[in-house]
Each structure stands twice: as structure tokens, then as C-alpha cells.
Amino acid sequence: MPEGPELHLASVFVNTACAGLIFSGAVEKSEVSKGAEVPFASDAYRISATSRGKEVRLTLTPVKPDTRSKGKPGLNHAPMDVVFRFGMSGYFRFTTLSELPKHAHLRFYTKEVPQRVLSFVDTRRFGSWQPNGSWQKDRGPCVMSEYKSFRENVLSNLSDKAFDRPVCEALLNQKYFNGIGNYLRAEILYRLKIPPFVKARAVLEELKLKHEETMNVKEEPSTEAAEKTDVDEKTENPDLLSLCHTVPLEVINLGGKGYDPGKGDYTELVSWMQCYNVDGMNSVRDHNGRTMWFKGAPGPMAPRASKSPKAKRKIKKDDYTDTKKEKLVKKEPGAGKREKDEPKKQSGTRRQKASKSGLEAEAADDSRRPNTRRKSRSTGLRQTRAKSTRSPSVRKANTKSKATSRPRRKSSRTA
Numbered sequence: 001m002p003e004g005p006e007l008h009l010a011s012v013f014v015n016t017a018c019a020g021l022i023f024s025g026a027v028e029k030s031e032v033s034k035g036a037e038v039p040f041a042s043d044a045y046r047i048s049a050t051s052r053g054k055e056v057r058l059t060l061t062p063v064k065p066d067t068r069s070k071g072k073p074g075l076n077h078a079p080m081d082v083v084f085r086f087g088m089s090g091y092f093r094f095t096t097l098s099e100l101p102k103h104a105h106l107r108f109y110t111k112e113v114p115q116r117v118l119s120f121v122d123t124r125r126f127g128s129w130q131p132n133g134s135w136q137k138d139r140g141p142c143v144m145s146e147y148k149s150f151r152e153n154v155l156s157n158l159s160d161k162a163f164d165r166p167v168c169e170a171l172l173n174q175k176y177f178n179g180i181g182n183y184l185r186a187e188i189l190y191r192l193k194i195p196p197f198v199k200a201r202a203v204l205e206e207l208k209l210k211h212e213e214t215m216n217v218k219e220e221p222s223t224e225a226a227e228k229t230d231v232d233e234k235t236e237n238p239d240l241l242s243l244c245h246t247v248p249l250e251v252i253n254l255g256g257k258g259y260d261p262g263k264g265d266y267t268e269l270v271s272w273m274q275c276y277n278v279d280g281m282n283s284v285r286d287h288n289g290r291t292m293w294f295k296g297a298p299g300p301m302a303p304r305a306s307k308s309p310k311a312k313r314k315i316k317k318d319d320y321t322d323t324k325k326e327k328l329v330k331k332e333p334g335a336g337k338r339e340k341d342e343p344k345k346q347s348g349t350r351r352q353k354a355s356k357s358g359l360e361a362e363a364a365d366d367s368r369r370p371n372t373r374r375k376s377r378s379t380g381l382r383q384t385r386a387k388s389t390r391s392p393s394v395r396k397a398n399t400k401s402k403a404t405s406r407p408r409r410k411s412s413r414t415a
Helices: 004-017 147-155 182-192 200-215 223-235 240-253 267-272 317-330 335-341 348-357 359-365 370-388 392-414
Strands: 023-026 041-052 055-062 080-085 090-096 104-109 116-122 128-131 282-285 291-294
Touching: 004 041, 004 055, 004 090, 004 240, 023 104, 147 200, 147 240, 182 240, 182 291, 200 240, 240 267
Parallel strands: none
Antiparallel strands: 023 041, 041 055, 055 080, 080 128, 090 116, 104 116, 282 291
16 A cells, blocks of 8 residues: 555656646546546646645646636636545556556646646555545644654644554554554564554653653754754654654655555565565554564554464465365266265165065076176075074975975876
């Protein structure tokens, strides 16, 4: 997410690209954007930019109209401020008309041939703009351009419940730390060796006592001496608030665009970072779900059920194919059907019935079904065992019937 340094660099980019250029026509919004329409049109106007914390203000200033265009309807003759908030991926681009970026959602056209376009690009569409806008009232002084006001605003409001939260979460509160974001808070706390999950008020109360001591000094130093003392405190004895001012300035002085989502080249910024997303550092999601990078213990106010975000693992081809094979073995197509098609084992009573009624048929089919030969033999053995276990009374009855049947057959033959 673009933070204070990136928005400052965006304003510098606009002022550099648009210096000496005349823009013309209406401000155009893309068809897919849900942002507000900018009701501004002029035959000739200039664009300048100013940043404050996490906001950028574009000022559209019409050039003094001549007598012919002064009476034209629908043209603006007064300046208009458009305040931008970049969201997760907003930035400005200045290109030719043919090279217009895909996600250019607000466009300002130059008065030249061939035309060029200053566009606000926002891939994820979390950014916004406000025509005839002003700085948001609930945002505090800028940590970079309004350092004294920023420091005074924090130290005079330590009773606010915002400072009951962990210091890492308080640093993202734009009411007091306008311009500080996720990577800046990690770098600031790392340099001071402050655990991220300690109460913010406990860290800042010490600074308040020092501030009150300096305010109670009887002899007021001169302006030059005060400025020199201020510089020495920032560099030689840095504290949490002074680093909120100097660390963003370091990013600005790196050159380039800092965190530039347009080009995707963060080489200079990444090499500057000492803590954020650096190997060997710890990371925990805070109570708002934002990833906090730090070294050492997190502090007593760390979320209990917090989990470090899992790093994306690159899968090798060998690992990928092995896992695929395992899945294929487990989920082989048609395996369930084959299990259903296989005959279930019969119970003892069913086997006995089958053996009594169909012994001859099974014996005839043995040659055709080699797999069932063992079953047929086993059923025959079971039948013989069943015959051997019959009671003696049944055996005697059978012998008597045989004996009586034989003489009758002989008598019929002799007759």
C-alpha cells in the first residue's frame, strides 16, 4: 500500500511532468470506475500537486481566458482542487494517448499534438478522489512536512483511547500518524528495539515528560538555536516521534519512486529495508489482520491466536509430479465402481442352500470359471461335512427306504 513517501513522490512526479504544459477539455472518467465525476472543463488550464500524509491534492487552474472564450457555457474559470487517496495500488502516469494504461480511471488531456495524458491508475480500485475536496478533517498533521504540529498533536492527546492499543497498531492511526504505513512502522520500531505489542501510551509518556521539561525552561532560546537543537534531537537522540519524521524522508531521498506499483521495481526500497519482509525477522498478524514484522519478542499485547503468514513455497517439478501421482492412486477413476461390481461374500446359510440346490450346475461351470473353482470345491466339502454330521436316526431311515425299494424293482422285472 502506498504510504507517505510514495504520495509525496507522486506529487513531485506530477509537478515535474506537468511543468509548463497546458491541459485542455474536460476531465474524463473511465466507464468502469465508480468514482465521482469531476465537473471541470476548460480551454486551457494547468495542473499542480501537493501532498499531505496519505493524500495528494491536484489543483486545476484555468489560464486567464481571452475575450472570445470568456462567455462560453460549461467552462470553468475558477480553480478546482481534486484530492486523491491512493488506496492499495493507486499512482499517476503521464503517457501518450496510444500508451494509455489499462486501469487509467481519471484522465487529464494536454493541449498539444500529439496529445498526452496524465492519468490516475488504480488496478485494484480501492483509491478515490474528491472534486472540490479538501484534506480530511480526521487526519492529523503530516509526519514529514508538519513535524512540530505532528509531535504536539500526539503528546497533547495521550489520554485518547487510541493509545491504549499496541504501539504497532497506534502507528497506523492516521489521526495522529498521518503518512505512516505498514513497512514504515516495522522499520521505525526495529531501529528503536521497541517490541511491537507494548502499550503505545507507555512508550510515549516518557517523551511527554521530556517535552514538558523543555517547555518549562525559563530562558527561551533563539530561533536558530531552537532549530539546531531540534536537528540534534532527531539525529543524535532519536525517539519514536522523530523517527516517524526522518525514516520517511530517507525513503524520499532514495530517489526513484520508492514503492512503485506501476513498474513493480522495488530494488532500491528492498535493499534499504532492515526489518520489513527481511529473512530472519519474525512476523505476526496484529488485531486488525495486518502483518507486523519485528525482531525478538512481540510483547505482552500480542494476539494469542495470531499466526505468522505462511511464505509462498515454490514447488519443484519432481515434488509436483509425485503429489499428482499420489492423488491419482488415491482417486483412480472407476475404483468405486469396481468395488461395487465385486460379489460380496455369502453368509453360511446362503452357502448351504446354494450347495444343496446347484452342485451339479456349479461343477459343470467350473471349466468356464477358473476363479470360482476353489469356491465350488469348498462348497462340496461343506456339503459332505453336513452329510456326515447328520443324526443316526436319519441314517437308519435312509437305509430302510433303500432296502424296501430294491425288492420291488426285482419283482416287477420277474413278472
